[in-house]
Amino acid sequence: MPTPQLRPPKHRVERRAIVWWTLQSALFAGPILIGLIIAYALWEDARPWLIILLIGAGVLAFIGIVVEPWWRFAVHRWEDTDQAVYALTGWVVREWRVAPLSRIQTVDAVRGPLEQLLGLSTLRVTTASSSGAINIGGLDKDVAEQAAERLTTIAQITPGDAT
Numbered sequence: 001m002p003t004p005q006l007r008p009p010k011h012r013v014e015r016r017a018i019v020w021w022t023l024q025s026a027l028f029a030g031p032i033l034i035g036l037i038i039a040y041a042l043w044e045d046a047r048p049w050l051i052i053l054l055i056g057a058g059v060l061a062f063i064g065i066v067v068e069p070w071w072r073f074a075v076h077r078w079e080d081t082d083q084a085v086y087a088l089t090g091w092v093v094r095e096w097r098v099a100p101l102s103r104i105q106t107v108d109a110v111r112g113p114l115e116q117l118l119g120l121s122t123l124r125v126t127t128a129s130s131s132g133a134i135n136i137g138g139l140d141k142d143v144a145e146q147a148a149e150r151l152t153t154i155a156q157i158t159p160g161d162a163t
Contacts, residue, residue, distance in 0.1 A: 009079035009086035016118045017076070017138025018069045023114050025064035032057055078123070078136040080147050082154060085125050087134045097134050103127040104155040109144040123147055 036057055040050045071091045079086040085099045106126040115121055115137075121144035122137040139147070 007086070009077035009088055011078050013073065013076045013078065013136070013138030014120060014140050014143075015073070016120055016140075018073050020114055020118050020120055020138060021069035021072055022065055025061070025068060029057070029061035029064055033061055073138075076136075076138060078139070080151055085134060085136075085151065087136050089136070097131070099125050099127045099129070099134050101151070101155050103129065104151065107148045107151045107155065109141070109148045111141060115141075121145065125151065 033054070036050060036054045040047055040054055043050065068091055072089075075088065075091060075094060077086075077088040082101070084101060085104070086097070087099075088094065088096045104125055104127055106124075108124045108126075110122045110124050111120070112122075119141050120137075121139050121141040122135055123139055123144045124133050124135050126133040136144075
């Protein structure tokens with residue numbers, strides 16, 4: 001069997017992943033911004049330094065809600081073959097990983113509440129690596145389930161001890 005090579009994966013994640021990442025950022029940034037706005041409105045003596053925090057939090061929220069999801073969509077790729085699982089993830093720090101099927105220990109399709117709402121899933125491939133699992137988020141739920149089943153079947157018949 002040929003050794004898997006580090007190469008760009010072929011498939012994009014679902015376009016709905018943009019909405020998923022946007023909602024995640026908004027749910028994190030929203031309460032912080034609301035808290036700062038309330039503090040700014042009620043605490044007059046602190047307004048000079050609260051405005052700095054409010055502007056900073058607003059800029060970070062804008063980046064997280066508007067820039068990050070589109071950037072991640074442009075970067076994230078994945079692919080599964082008869083030899084390996086390939087993943088390219090990240091937006092500031094990019095992680096490019098290959099997991100040979102002989103090293104795969106478990107394959108799961110994981111769906112959090114927002115993913116369920118949007119019909120998405122995360123494919124989690126656990127290997128015998130100290131780097132941890134490969135998580136490929138933003139896949140259509142059916143695609144993730146089919147990939148998990150396919151990879152599990154192939155990994156069972158692939159020679160190797162997954163250690």
